Amino acid sequence: MISKKFEKKLERYRSIINETIFQELESRRPKSLYEPIIYFLKGGGKRLRGILLLLVVESLSKKPPKNFLQQAIAIELLHNFTLIHDDIMDNSVKRHNKPTLHVKYDLSTAILSGDVLLSIAYEFLMKNLQVNKPQVIEEFTRALTIVCEGQALDKEFELRKNVTINDYFEMISKKTGALIESICRIGALLTLAERKVIKELGKFGLYLGIAFQLQDDLLDLTGEVKKFGKPKGNDLVEGKKTYIILKALQTARGKHVNEIRKLIEKKGIKPEQVDDFIDMLENLGIFDDTKKEIDKYFNLARESLQNISNSKNLNNLYQFAHKVLNRDF
Amino acid sequence: MISKKFEKKLERYRSIINETIFQELESRRPKSLYEPIIYFLKGGGKRLRGILLLLVVESLSKKPPKNFLQQAIAIELLHNFTLIHDDIMDNSVKRHNKPTLHVKYDLSTAILSGDVLLSIAYEFLMKNLQVNKPQVIEEFTRALTIVCEGQALDKEFELRKNVTINDYFEMISKKTGALIESICRIGALLTLAERKVIKELGKFGLYLGIAFQLQDDLLDLTGEVKKFGKPKGNDLVEGKKTYIILKALQTARGKHVNEIRKLIEKKGIKPEQVDDFIDMLENLGIFDDTKKEIDKYFNLARESLQNISNSKNLNNLYQFAHKVLNRDF
Numbered sequence: 328m329i330s331k332k333f334e335k336k337l338e339r340y341r342s343i344i345n346e347t348i349f350q351e352l353e354s355r356r357p358k359s360l361y362e363p364i365i366y367f368l369k370g371g372g373k374r375l376r377g378i379l380l381l382l383v384v385e386s387l388s389k390k391p392p393k394n395f396l397q398q399a400i401a402i403e404l405l406h407n408f409t410l411i412h413d414d415i416m417d418n419s420v421k422r423h424n425k426p427t428l429h430v431k432y433d434l435s436t437a438i439l440s441g442d443v444l445l446s447i448a449y450e451f452l453m454k455n456l457q458v459n460k461p462q463v464i465e466e467f468t469r470a471l472t473i474v475c476e477g478q479a480l481d482k483e484f485e486l487r488k489n490v491t492i493n494d495y496f497e498m499i500s501k502k503t504g505a506l507i508e509s510i511c512r513i514g515a516l517l518t519l520a521e522r523k524v525i526k527e528l529g530k531f532g533l534y535l536g537i538a539f540q541l542q543d544d545l546l547d548l549t550g551e552v553k554k555f556g557k558p559k560g561n562d563l564v565e566g567k568k569t570y571i572i573l574k575a576l577q578t579a580r581g582k583h584v585n586e587i588r589k590l591i592e593k594k595g596i597k598p599e600q601v602d603d604f605i606d607m608l609e610n611l612g613i614f615d616d617t618k619k620e621i622d623k624y625f626n627l628a629r630e631s632l633q634n635i636s637n638s639k640n641l642n643n644l645y646q647f648a649h650k651v652l653n654r655d656f
Numbered sequence: 657m658i659s660k661k662f663e664k665k666l667e668r669y670r671s672i673i674n675e676t677i678f679q680e681l682e683s684r685r686p687k688s689l690y691e692p693i694i695y696f697l698k699g700g701g702k703r704l705r706g707i708l709l710l711l712v713v714e715s716l717s718k719k720p721p722k723n724f725l726q727q728a729i730a731i732e733l734l735h736n737f738t739l740i741h742d743d744i745m746d747n748s749v750k751r752h753n754k755p756t757l758h759v760k761y762d763l764s765t766a767i768l769s770g771d772v773l774l775s776i777a778y779e780f781l782m783k784n785l786q787v788n789k790p791q792v793i794e795e796f797t798r799a800l801t802i803v804c805e806g807q808a809l810d811k812e813f814e815l816r817k818n819v820t821i822n823d824y825f826e827m828i829s830k831k832t833g834a835l836i837e838s839i840c841r842i843g844a845l846l847t848l849a850e851r852k853v854i855k856e857l858g859k860f861g862l863y864l865g866i867a868f869q870l871q872d873d874l875l876d877l878t879g880e881v882k883k884f885g886k887p888k889g890n891d892l893v894e895g896k897k898t899y900i901i902l903k904a905l906q907t908a909r910g911k912h913v914n915e916i917r918k919l920i921e922k923k924g925i926k927p928e929q930v931d932d933f934i935d936m937l938e939n940l941g942i943f944d945d946t947k948k949e950i951d952k953y954f955n956l957a958r959e960s961l962q963n964i965s966n967s968k969n970l971n972n973l974y975q976f977a978h979k980v981l982n983r984d985f
Contacts, residue, residue, distance in 0.1 A: 360808035412771060416764035435745035435811055438767060442741060443804035445774065449797040453790060460790055461782060468778040475772035479689035482764055 333646045340378045343393070348400055351447070363432050363440045367411060371423030375651060376510055377403035382643045383514025383528065395517050397454035401467065402510055404448035409474055411441040416482060421557075445471075459516040466516065470509035477502025488592060490568045492577065496537070499570075504536035524635050531631040535648050538624035542652055544569040545617050548605055563604055566595030570620065575613045583607060625652060662975045669707045672722070677729055680776070692761050692769045696740060700752030704980060705839055706732035711972045712843025712857065724846050726783035730796065731839055733777035738803055740770040745811060750886075774800075788845040795845065799838035806831025817921060819897045821906065825866070828899075833865035853964050860960040864977055867953035871981055873898040874946050877934055892933055895924030899949065904942045912936060954981060 348368060355361045377399035381392040413419075414427040415437055421427060429437035452467055453460075480498040484490045511532035515525040548571065550559045562569055568591065576587045586607065590596050596604055608614060628648055632641050677697060684690045706728035710721040742748075743756040744766055750756060758766035781796055782789075809827040813819045840861035844854040876891045877900065891898055897920065905916045915936065919925050925933055937943060957977055961970050 357805060357808050357812060359812045360805055412767050415767060434763075438741050438744060439804055439808055439811070442770075442774075443801060443808075445771075446797055446800040446804060449778070449793070450801065453794055453797065456790070461785070464778070464793060465782055468775055468782065471775040472772060472779065475768055475775060476686060476689055479686050479768055479772075482768070483686060483688045 329646050329650055333643070333650075336643075337378055337650070340381050340392070340399075341374045343396060344374045344377045344400055344403060347396060348403070351451075359436075360439060360443060363428055363436050364444055366431060367428050367440065368407060370425045372403075372407065372410075374403055376406050376506065379507070379532075379647060380510050380514050382647055383511055384518050386640050386643055387515060387520050387524070388518035390518070394455070395514075397451045398456065398463070398513060398517060401448045401452035402506075402513070404444050404451060405467070405471060406506065408441045408445040408448065409478070411437055411444065413478060416478070456517075458519055462516050463513055466509050466513050470506045473501045473505035477505065484568050485594070490573065492570065492573045495568065495570055495573055499537055499540040500533065503540040504533045507536035507539070508532040527631045527634045531628045531644065531648075534624045534628035534631065535651070538621050538628065538648075539651055541570055541617060541621045541624065544571055545614065545621070546653075548608065549614060558598070560598070560601035560605060563590065563601055564595050564598055566590055566593065571608065571613055571617055574616055575608055575611055578611050578613065578616070583611065621652065658975050658979055662972070662979075665972075666707055666979070669710050669721070669728075670703045672725060673703045673706045673729055673732060676725060677732070680780075688765075689768065689772060692757055692765050693773055695760060696757050696769065697736060699754045701732075701736065701739075703732055705735050705835065708836065708861075708976060709839050709843050711976055712840055713847050715969050715972055716844060716849050716853070717847035719847070723784070724843075726780045727785065727792070727842060727846060730777045730781035731835075731842070733773050733780060734796070734800060735835065737770045737773040737777065738807070740766055740773065742807060745807070785846075787848055791845050792842055795838050795842050799835045802830045802834035806834065813897050814923070819902060821899065821902045824897065824899055824902055828866055828869040829862065832869040833862045836865035836868070837862040856960045856963045860957045860973065860977075863953045863957035863960065864980070867950050867957065867977075868980055870899055870946060870950045870953065873900055874943065874950070875982075877937065878943060887927070889927070889930035889934060892919065892930055893924050893927055895919055895922065900937065900942055900946055903945055904937055904940055907940050907942065907945070912940065950981065 345368075349365065352361050352365050352368070380399040380402050381395065384390070384395045385392045410422070411428050414422060415429050415434065419427050420430050425431075427437070428440055432440075449464075449467075452464060456463060477498055477500070480494075481502055484494070484498065508529045509532070511528040512525050515528045520528070544562065547557070547562045547569075548560055558564075563572075572587065572590065576584070576591070579587055586604070590604070625648065629645070632644055635641065674697075678694065681690050681694050681697070709728040709731050710724065713719070713724045714721045739751070740757050743751060744758045744763065748756050749759050754760075756766075757769055761769075778793075778796075781793060785792060806827055806829070809823070810831055813823065813827065837858045838861070840857040841854050844857045849857070873891065876886070876898075877889055879888045887893075892901075901916065901919065905913070905920070908916055915933070919933070954977065958974070961973055964970065
């Protein structure tokens, strides 16, 4: 379903986002502030969020998507600000197989790099912003606040023993879903789309974000796609309360309950226990449950698109959803 | 020169800023994110930057300053965001005699509290913002970027041996001056002031900010006013390259040069050496030099105000400058 043409489009959008970002950052001083950011951004990243914004405006407007490049970059910089600070909070030492910013440089540099990246995100958001200015800035800021709240919940869950599946969905809706929701809404606002389109595209983004996070949790264990720089079952070793673990706790009976409780209460298992634990989850049918849940949110996202009429080319957004959910069929 | 009436006005502005901030924050969830921020903001702070914005709009407009309360709060929250993150970067354990946020809670909480505070600052900036919207947001964002650059220079200077007096002025212009400059410019933008007024008020703010920072450096040593939570000569113990130290290095001859070089290269002196070091600086005439420098910038600030005609009540701004520079005459 994902055409070569579409793949090439993504590649083109990625290139132009990167070129413009680096052109901007390389001229800035002091070097001690901007070099670490360039290091971080050159380390990798698919720029999927910036690309999504360009796909949304392309679907809704006859104007060239390049007209909205500055806003796509704003989204990417906001996302990378969260990554830099999350890496500190999560004690992550590698990203894309390279040392994280606070490891490569130091804590102060990583904090300040994130801060200024957020400021530059707002600079880009304002550039060449022609319509719905206050609405776009409010939407962007709303997403930023909610993403911080989602990260706070995620950190809170590390310390709490009683996290429910509902709690988990609230957390990923905020930490991962809200930004993708806002990207779609901002794309709609930038093209003066009507109320209903803004709403449905927002729902598309939110559901896609939830499906994407569930997929991410699943890939950590089933490893159908190699996650850069993280060994298989990393979430189990860290004792993360993902949907998979919470669903397993709900489903399991007898001795399995104790094993899962132990993972939660002792905050993780040993790397050598990972394979047995994955077998248990498989036997409990949790991976199938998770795939069903991903399907559910994927279908909700698709229905939101179907509720929109008069869109020039929503096929781009379908393809994007397939692409990020690794559904190459 | 500072009237009782003016002091009462400041107190009134401070109260209304605080009330509105706490009302907003106390209703927010999750508690794990917002309680630490409330702790930090209740710890102290004179809200001078928010008050300055209200004084500027009061000087230029017949509208009640309360109409611009949201923007004053935005400024305060931006400032407090920088304090929370600076405390981490500077390894400060106390502020206003209370544990700093990363000490009272933990590193992750402090990083995330700062982040969301910045986001809420943008939320407030947009609230009830009637005129010059893009210009106000651009000015606010410009200040944010420059403040980060100033902090980067400050951290860079800690590692560099060859910092000049010019470098120092560049750093404090960015780290302290830029925000106060922007407060004044934003106040002017909010009241639809003409170009020349925006420009002169901006200069007033920048010069006032520089004078304020020089005064702050001086008070660390002369202790005419007790700095909360910091012992006298703290900057010397930390080996900070303030104007005072850089000027002393330029002025000193013979063995004094070595003593100052040692402070710079060994990154500080012992607390028991502080009194002798202060005597040396006094004898070299550095305190008088610094006072002259403060006078110079105070006068530049005053001249900027004098270049503005038709202002209803610039006397408020004169009084504010006197107040923050502890010139109670």
